[in-house]
Amino acid sequence: MGSKWRKAKVALGCIQLPRTLDEDLSSSSAAILTTRYDAGRLSDGAALSSTVLSPTDCRPSSVTPTPSSSGLRLSRTSSKSSKKTCAICLNTVTPGQGHAIFTAECSHTFHFNCITSNVKHGNRICPVCRANWREIPFQGQNSEVVRGKLRANSVNWNRDRPFVQVPHPQPDYNQNISPTYRVHEPAMFDDDDLIEELDTFQEQSDSDVSEDNSIKKIEIRTCPEVSSIAKSASYDNFTVLIHLKAPVAKLSNHGHNSPSLSQISRAPVDLVTVLDVSGSMAGTKLALLKRAMGFVIQHLGPHDRLSVIVFSASARRLFPLRRMTDTGRHQALQAINALSSNGGTNIAEGLKKGAKVMLERTYKNPVSSIILLSDGQDTYTVNGPAGVQSRTDYNSLLPNSIQQNSGTSFRIPVHTFGFGADHDSFSMHSISEGSGGTFSFIEAEGVIQDAFAQCMGGLLSVVVQELKLELECVHPHLRFGSIKAGSYQTRLYDDARMGLVNVGDLYAEEERDFLVMMNVPRAQASVDEMPLLKVSCTYKDPITKEMATSGGVEVLKINRPEKIENVEVSVEVDKQRNRLKAADAMSEARSAAEHGDLSRAVSILETCRETLSKSVSAQDPLCVALINELKEMQDRMSSRQVYEASGRAYVLSGLSSHSWQRATARGDTTSSTNLSQAYQTSFMADMISRSQTMVLGSSSPSPPVRPPRSFSGRPSPR
Structure with a gap:
């Protein structure tokens, strides 16, 4: 039976399932998907450990993978049939069927198009045996021959070597996913799940209006x-x-089984997450990202749809927009847990693919949004260091129809998250600002889930x-x-x-x-x-x-x-004037800092603080928080090193929050003492509370949604 099933899979070109998947589906909790690393096939012989993330306890293990832990153990079936099957697309490799065939120096064979795509960014490791290749194939459109030598698109290519040599490889994105999830992408992303009619939601909405x-x-x-x-x-x-x-x-009694904000009568969501899995995300960062995504998946309901894009040297869609039913949630958790990290950072490709999913979907839920997270500089698109104006205009990569200034009602906000001290805050802020989204600065690794939770609290309550x-x-x-x-x-x-x-x-x-x-x-x-x-x-x-x-x-x-x-003079009007004055001062100070004049930047912020402290609304909670925020920005401009590490991102996140009057994560905390939380709603606060107290997959009931509340920092004008 097993032999017939294997032959059928090869004939259909389908993807192999993990050997334990059937057992996992029958278990009472979500499956534990463990990425195994084969240390014996690596040249250095070092033993590599793995990160095990379980939906029942999504905490990172004490040992996290290293950036080099990209080798994934293939199944025995793949090893035995590697000479008859292309290890990349899993279709048969037979001469005379209209496909060029490449035989590597380790004797494994692949379709020429498959392997050139796999190595186009410098990867020279055999997908089957992990052998290091000295010669790799290439296609003319991905490179150019100059005086008999190859100039590749990869930024780390050494132009002084013969064209068959790859001295500084950039691993291809395919190395970041186990063979189970290397699914062939269709030309059109119109394979999204069918959405159900919203009769139930409409009935709830009508009953709500009749009551009040x-x-x-x-x-x-x-x-x-x-x-x-x-x-x-x-x-x-x-x-x-x-x-x-x-x-x-x-609040409604028509909830579903998911521990989410389904207790409210709300519109279903289409969410695309674009996640950085480059080499710099290895270890604790990737483990915490997996946990944060597990939180997002668990809080989406069966009418919500999720698609995940991951990028490093290139970008790939893990799965189409899929409804988060019990089965969809289980499969999404498996795909996230199977990720590993290596390679460069190609934010542009990830962003374009995320927009492609939204634009080409067959069906549309009422609420749509993209979440983009990155911890590094774009090594494939950006031409200069952080802050240099010659960088790529990321807004040009967004389709005009979903941009903020498109003049159409069809707009998809991109909420960006800059992770750590090395991310490109300038570009991340530009992407969010151009699409009507917010930019959050995640300074400490431990609050990434809280930042996602706050964003979800908004998207699930439109x-x-x-x-x-x-x-x-x-x-x-x-x-x-x-x-x-x-x-x-x-x-x-x-x-x-x-x-x-x-x-x-x-x-x-x-x-x-x-x-x-x-x-x-x-x-x-x-x-x-x-x-x-x-x-x-x-x-x-x-x-x-x-x-x-x-x-x-x-x-x-x-x-x-x-x-x-x-x-x-009205205190309400005066404090809103102060908010705008503070935002203008932040923008002006940032401009001075980008031109190298930190002393002038600090002076601008200090002058604004003095103005606010002498105003009619100086004692208002919002103005007190503004004064403290300006002081924090002054401290983060104390030196060029401090400004580059956190000052720029902190200021841009503040500008994003004030310009849209919407909560963003700022610095190393999402607590209520942060000024950006003056714009926080009760549902956002509730989601953060869930994030800080709930263990994913726990059988214990989740905290109830708190009743709506008003914030003392923003009393309504009388």
């Missing part, structure tokens, strides 16, 4: 910087605060999509001066009497504050109250996919008395 008509309504409030202006006075750049708050996610804030002047002589909205797109039209802010998606309970500058004219003697502007918004419900309005138009009016003795 305000449950799905955006809360809008306005607040002028002063409540009264004398009739005889005019006011240039009069500031009005527009405050938005997303509806609360309704309650508003395609939100547009509409502003209109009421008084005939009023005009808008400008709209301060951070990174959000704004527009003034109709002779500056109308304005628009494109807000996009909001998580449950999220708040947004925008400042509108107006020119207020003198009032007539008969006018005691002047209407200034009307505020309304339109948005889409991600579950019902129906367009909705704010449920009413907020009209702001101010008093126009004859005289005013005491003018009180």
